[in-house]
Amino acid sequence: xxxxxxASSTRLWVATRKGAFLFESDSARKSWQQKGPYYLxxxxxxxxxxxxxxxxxxxxxxxxxxxxxxxxxxxGGRTFKEVSRPPAFATRDDGSGRTVSHxxxxxxxxxxxxxxxxxxxxxxxxxxxxxxxxxxxxxxTIHDDPDYRRWFGTAQDGTPNGPMLHSILIDPRDPKHLYxxxxxxxxxxxxxRGRTFKPLLDGLEVVGGFDPSDPSFHDPHCIQMCPTNPDxxxxxxxxxxxxxxxxxxxxxxxxxxxxxxxxxxxxxxVLSPHNDQTAWVFPMDGSDVWPRVSPNxxxxxxxxxxxxxxxxxxxxxxxxxxxxxxxxxxAMSADTHAKVGIYFGTTSGELWGSRDGGAKWSLIARHxxxxxxxxxxxx
Amino acid sequence: xxGIRVGIPSPLQSYTxxxxxxxxxxxxxxxxxDLDRQFPGIRFRMLDEQRCLRRHIRVxxxxxxxFSLSEALQPGDHVAIVQALSGG
Numbered sequence: 001x002x003x004x005x006x007a008s009s010t011r012l013w014v015a016t017r018k019g020a021f022l023f024e025s026d027s028a029r030k031s032w033q034q035k036g037p038y039y040l041x042x043x044x045x046x047x048x049x050x051x052x053x054x055x056x057x058x059x060x061x062x063x064x065x066x067x068x069x070x071x072x073x074x075x076g077g078r079t080f081k082e083v084s085r086p087p088a089f090a091t092r093d094d095g096s097g098r099t100v101s102h103x104x105x106x107x108x109x110x111x112x113x114x115x116x117x118x119x120x121x122x123x124x125x126x127x128x129x130x131x132x133x134x135x136x137x138x139x140x141t142i143h144d145d146p147d148y149r150r151w152f153g154t155a156q157d158g159t160p161n162g163p164m165l166h167s168i169l170i171d172p173r174d175p176k177h178l179y180x181x182x183x184x185x186x187x188x189x190x191x192x193r194g195r196t197f198k199p200l201l202d203g204l205e206v207v208g209g210f211d212p213s214d215p216s217f218h219d220p221h222c223i224q225m226c227p228t229n230p231d232x233x234x235x236x237x238x239x240x241x242x243x244x245x246x247x248x249x250x251x252x253x254x255x256x257x258x259x260x261x262x263x264x265x266x267x268x269x270v271l272s273p274h275n276d277q278t279a280w281v282f283p284m285d286g287s288d289v290w291p292r293v294s295p296n297x298x299x300x301x302x303x304x305x306x307x308x309x310x311x312x313x314x315x316x317x318x319x320x321x322x323x324x325x326x327x328x329x330x331a332m333s334a335d336t337h338a339k340v341g342i343y344f345g346t347t348s349g350e351l352w353g354s355r356d357g358g359a360k361w362s363l364i365a366r367h368x369x370x371x372x373x374x375x376x377x378x379x
Numbered sequence: 380x381x382g383i384r385v386g387i388p389s390p391l392q393s394y395t396x397x398x399x400x401x402x403x404x405x406x407x408x409x410x411x412x413d414l415d416r417q418f419p420g421i422r423f424r425m426l427d428e429q430r431c432l433r434r435h436i437r438v439x440x441x442x443x444x445x446f447s448l449s450e451a452l453q454p455g456d457h458v459a460i461v462q463a464l465s466g467g
Contacts, residue, residue, distance in 0.1 A: 063390065064435070065390060065433075065434075065435040065436075065462050065463070065464060066390055066391070066424040066425070066433065066435075066462075067423050067424045067425065067426075067427060067433050069420065069423065069424065082420050084419070084420075086423065088423065088427075088428040089428050089429075090428070091428050091429060091430060092429065097428065097429040098429075099427040099428055099429055099431070100427075100428065
């Protein structure tokens with residue numbers, strides 16, 4: 001959508017515990033117009049607009065009392081309709097079948113595969129749609145692989161919202177080359193469109209006393225692939241911040257350079273659309289019982305511009321104290337403008353944005369429900 | 380053949396547009412299948428892919444609660460689908 005001068009607008013699709021919202025900016029990204037809520041009362045886990053076909057927008061949703069589903073727009077978000085067949089595991093009569101609690105992560109496939117999408121679910125499953133999200137089927141043999149079934153764990157091993165398959169990454173040079181993250185269960189790589197996977201854990205730490213060679217003990221929170229260098233991955237993990245250059249095949253804990261009083265625990269990680277050295281994280285208090293709030297109630301984004309050798313605190317405009325919220329793994333996003341906009345939504349329902357790569361923050365909206373995901377889309 | 384009256388709870392009325400509809404089926408499973416034919420998508424919100432009623436769905440046949448999909452039904456029966464709403 002372009003204004004009368006031909007400048008682009010930025011959209012923020014916001015998924016919350018009580019529905020989805022859309023915020024649309026002017027070309028300067030100074031003022032924002034709110035639309036929604038869409039499907040008020042539904043738990044919206046993720047909302048994404050297809051960069052290959054902006055007419056398509058998917059909302060992964062459920063309610064506390066009904067089964068999971070997905071809603072789809074084919075007109076850029078003006079109207080939505082429930083999809084024909086949401087992700088579901090195969091029916092088994094022997095009691096071994098699993099049940100999708102909710103779709104957690106949405107990802108359009110390769111640019112040369114229009115209409116193809118992937119979805120990650122809780123409990124962990126990888127699903128694929130070949131019709132722009134209208135119908136879904138199981139995409140991977142890992143669903144029935146004995147090792148993966150063990151690594152998936154159970155409700156006792158997963159997050160408070162269940163075990164999740166997330167961070168579905170597609171190599172822009174090869175549609176068959178994918179990565180996924182499993183919480184818990186580790187980072188995994190596929191060379192056959194997700195049919196099979198292998199763990200990619202070398203260099204990752206686990207909680208003390210456990211075997212780092214066992215994927216069960218790994219908990220990647222969010223993995224991202226550099227848009228300008230698909231061979232470079234960054235990861236916010238339960239045990240720190242990491243970077244991997246795929247040719248080396250080993251994760252390096254770049255979070256050790258974070259200030260000790262803040263630490264390197266958190267959920268989201270966001271990468272620059274313009275270089276492979278710049279990343280943003282949102283640290284949280286991961287001490288003792290994991291309060292999952294900003295350290296000392298003082299929220300801040302941390303940014304590196306040199307691949308993790310140094311981290312810069314970015315808190316100008318953010319509350320200076322008594323702010324007891326944090327940011328979930330899908331609730332932070334970058335736009336693609338030359339001067340990168342960074343956005344995050346909080347567990348207390350505030351939507352924050354920066355038009356200058358995190359140097360200064362301003363509040364876009366408050367009093368929203370708990371925010372689960374924020375996705376920027378420039379059109 | 381007269382149908383079976385089915386009471387629809389408010390969270391599912393976006394599918395039916397009505398508080399009560401009529402459906403066919405010799406048992407509860409067949410009835411849910413017929414409801415899905417009439418109102419696509421409604422069945423999966425109530426019944427998971429392992430053919431289990433979802434956690435907060437309750438079904439009453441002529442006022443008696445049942446958990447069995449093979450519960451026999453007769454024309455003229457009344458089936459009430461109830462949402463056990465809880466907080467959150």
